[in-house]
Amino acid sequence: MMINGAVEVITASIVAGLTQHAALHPLDTLKVRLQYSKGVPMSTSVRGALGDALRDLELPPGTTKAARPQPPKESRLWRAPLVVDLVGATRLLRRTPLKSLYAGLVPSLVAVVPTAVVYMPVYEAAAAVFGGVLPTPIVAPAAGVATGVACSLVRVPLSVAKSRVQLGLAPSAGAALRQAYATGGAAALYTGFGATLALDVAVAVVQFTALDAGRRHLDIKNSAALGFMASALSTACTEPVDVVRTRIMAQLRRGDGAKAKGTDFNYTSLADGLRKAAAEEGLVALYRGLLPRLLLKSVGGAIWYSTYVSCRAALGAPVAAHK
Secondary structure (H helix, E strand, C coil): CCCCCHHHHHHHHHHHHHHHHHHHHHHHHHHHHHHHCCCCCCCCCHHHHHHHHHHHHCCCCCCCCCCCCCCCCCCCCCCCHHHHHHHHHHHHHHHCCHHHHHCCHHHHHHHHHHHHHHHHHHHHHHHHHHCCCCCHHHHHHHHHHHHHHHHHHHHHHHHHHHHHHHCCCCCCHHHHHHHHHHHHHHHHHHCCHHHHHHHHHHHHHHHHHHHHHHHHCCCCCCHHHHHHHHHHHHHHHHHHHHHHHHHHHHCCECCCCCECCCCCCCCCCHHHHHHHHHHHHCHHHHHCCHHHHHHHHHHHHHHHHHHHHHHHHHCCCCCCCCC
16 A cells, blocks of 8 residues: 655655664664673672673773673672663773774664665554554554564664674674674574564554654654653663564574574573573663663654654655544
8 A cells, every 4th residue: 555645754764764873873882782791790799790790891902702701690680770881881982992883884874774664654554554444542553563573574684784793793794694694594684583573563562652642642742752752661661672682683603503702692582582681690681781772762762753753844744643
């Protein structure tokens, strides 16, 4: 089904995606590196615990590993992940060349175009179809499910490349894709598809439901504020899935399935990763990287949605709530 104003929707979606990713890529790299670090070490004091966590997060000069793996140790929920992320990120920024935070920018921007061509157009088309057969409150989440599925099919290979480049496991996007294909064939290009699908669907459902509710019920006229709120909510709800997804997509294995290099978590699926992370590192591990991801997604949501709405309006196809 061709949606009304399809060209305007696609154009606005691409412009919004490029603007968001170009502005916030360094924060995305920091988020990935924090999520990839393994273990929250025990210590007899808060200062000692933070110091141990910082050493775990550092990216030593001359190494290809994003973090030094630590033996699994007991963790407690009272060690707030936001605090560890804040201090760890500060130390990481001090010791890491600024240009390294732009690693993976090219595949990230390249991935924006096919993803953007799918993301909002699929949502708008699905919403138009579901609007005629489903109750109004169900339209946005149902369209969000369709959007998440379509988005995952397009972006997983490029996400695999981006994560590996950001973590220093490959020098370029092309090398990362060749590396993945050489070790596992075409299937390796879709490493973590199940986890990515779960993440994309969950994010899209929460985000679009919040956006539509904000337009219809909360009278939020500021598109930046609405995008910030919806993205912050979807981020908080999906952080554990994103942590496991990042780790799964970055795992390196030889053709025989043995560990190749880098930190290997031995996750076989999303459910397996959630279980192992909680059992071996504590539930706090599932929220590692929450602070940069929360900043990344909420600010990114504000940039993305305000840009999308502005472009749609400038092109003569303003965004409207579902009736």
